[in-house]
Amino acid sequence: MKKTINLFFLPFAGGSSYSYSNFSSLLLPHINCVPIELPGRGKRSKEELLTDAHIIAEDIYNQIKEIIHSGEEYGIFGHSMGALLGYLLLHKIKLNNLPFPIHFFASGRGGPSYLNEREIYYLLPKQEFREKLKELGGSPKEVLEHEVLMDYFEPILRADFQVVETYFHKEQEKLKVPFSVFLGDEDKISLEAAKCWQLETSSPIKIHQFQGDHFFLIPHVKSICNIISAELDNDKAKVN
Template identity: 30%
Template sequence: MTSVLGEGARPHERIARLPDDQRARLVRRLRGRTDGAGDTDRWFVRHPSTEAPRLRLFCFPYAGGGGSAFREWSGCLPAGVELWAAQLPGRESRVAEPALRRMDPLVEALYEAVLPRLELPYAFFGHSMGALVAFELTRLLRRRGAPLPTRLLLGAFRAPQLPNPHIRIHHLPDEVLKTVLRKEGTPRQVLESDELMRALLPTLRADLELCDTYQHREEQPLAVPLSVFGGHQDVRVGRGDLDSWRTQTAKTFRLVMLPGSHFFLHSSQDLLLAELSRELGPTPRTTEGEGRHD
């Protein structure tokens, strides 16, 4: 499993490397494409396993991201693990649909979409905003008496009971929001492209609003093993923010720190996939403790 992505090499950065004419064509294609990486329906892109599936891994992307964030994971997971990447409204094949701005309507819609696919054992992975979505979807499944995931795998988001230490930015004017994005590593070529910004900002702003307006409700810890992943250089989410997730599970808890900043799922993709493979293999790891990659 060799990653071709460098530190912080997100889809926005790959777009930035394209010549101007190719970037313009990409924006036009985004308005009507399907992902092309696997069987697609409205809410999930399915990447079939090369063997009969024994477990489904549902993956939920970060703010502004789509199902393509997990495209390179196909074929890198243990045999029998079938990858299903969430495709939320407002991006990629669903770019014409308005993105949802509140957590409850989003998880209600995801509940209806995922429920028919739970005849096999399954796990959830979510990164940043996706971690919060995966957590709240699991709690909704429990309230409705549905089968629960065999484990939760969450990355780069503070424990949900903690207060948000950051200022709310979803309402900021475009130019101010661009300044914030520039500080977080969005390439200059993307920020200076009016066409790209018109395509990307509405969905990103909606996702930021979803996170900014999230309100945690106290419930009993989940009877699901929980593994949480963080980046050593993440200035937004620290080790303490991640360790506080342990109160949300009545089962085993693991905290794994990987090299990289907030988007270590790209920059340390190989290490993360190795950890996920250990979790999702035929005999998943259940030991409580902390894994480290220094």
């Protein structure tokens, strides 16, 4: 029997620990999915929302440090905001001298050093903000047009957008972790931006491009899970 590999899933803007619920059955049996819940949503809905990426990374670190201490191999997957949080989490892990993950999966986001024109959505008036959500995709029409549901989700989305839109990158020493990068060919995230992840690791990155917009991972979840399984299994073999 193969030893367990824990795979931590970090949510995208507006997401929760339930966002990756369909991944588990598509991964190899010995890969244990560990969805991370952020304050202010899901099981932690009574807690205050956080708007600083570094503070959130610290929160995530405190959730997983005991699992890392256990000595079991692990990986980290983050989509969009989750990819940024995953990057900051790696540096928290390094700072605390804990073992690195055997692989980091960054999805739907360019490398943190990539400089592009920063759009500010979190301060938009209510109607304009909701129109932007429609443009970005990923949010069901039934939710966007449901006033009660939007009253619940809008503060979460604004807080998460603030996390991403107010983050400023500080160059740090390269990490000794293999990276795989996923992106959609119709997303605003360019291939050039995706390649910037190479600046953050000493290992050659692997880029996988899929047909689709920012939420390309929804129709391509099976293919993505196959890549994740292969990389974690391969990297575990190298470690052992």
